[in-house]
Structure formats: C-alpha cells, structure tokens
Amino acid sequence: MELKYTSKINKIRTFALSLVFIGIIIMYLGLYFKASFTVMTIFMLIGFLATLSSAAVYIWIGMLSTKAVQVECPNCQKVTKVLGRVDACMFCKQPLTMDPSLDGVEFDDKYNRRNQKEQ
C-alpha cells in the first residue's frame, strides 16, 4: 500500500517536531558567528522563536485533537482521530471519510479545502 496519505494530526506533529530541530540548528549555527555579537544574537533569536512557535503548534494540535472525531479504523481496528471530511488513519494511513457521499471515492485533500471555503 502506498504511504502517500498521512493523518493531519501526525503531519502537524511532524511539523512541530521539525521546528524544534530547525530552531536548535539555527541557534547552533549562531555559535559560529561569535565574532559578531549582533549576528549571533539574531541567530539565537530566530532559533528561539522557531522553538517557541513549535510549542504554539503543539498547543494547536491539542486543540485540534479535541475537535477531531474519534473513529475505529476499519482497516486496523485502532481508534484514530479524523479531522475534517477526509483524513487518514494515524496508524495504517487508511483514508477515512466522515461524509457518506465520499465513501469509496478516492482520497483527495481537495475535499477538505472545499469544506474550508464553505465555512
């Protein structure tokens, strides 16, 4: 099975985690510019902000998780969270839909985008 689809919550979580690493890398790079206090401070500040924003993203995931619908995945029988009209299982990446009219329709993120415009 193609692992093309990732659960939205997992995607955001990966994004938050990479922000932490990017922040640490930027702060680490700043150490190479010890000669210039200004440049080092800018690097440290950007790195710190990246790390800080990852914390904000984690809070956002927490809020999204409370809005997500818990369903039992028909494929792996684990309880997963569905965000929006279509999402993928967090464990086996099985495409899932909350909309019966989309049942059996090939998974496409555009259904979510259309949904967002309606709101």
Ligand SMILES: [Zn+2]
């Ligand atoms: Zn599953």
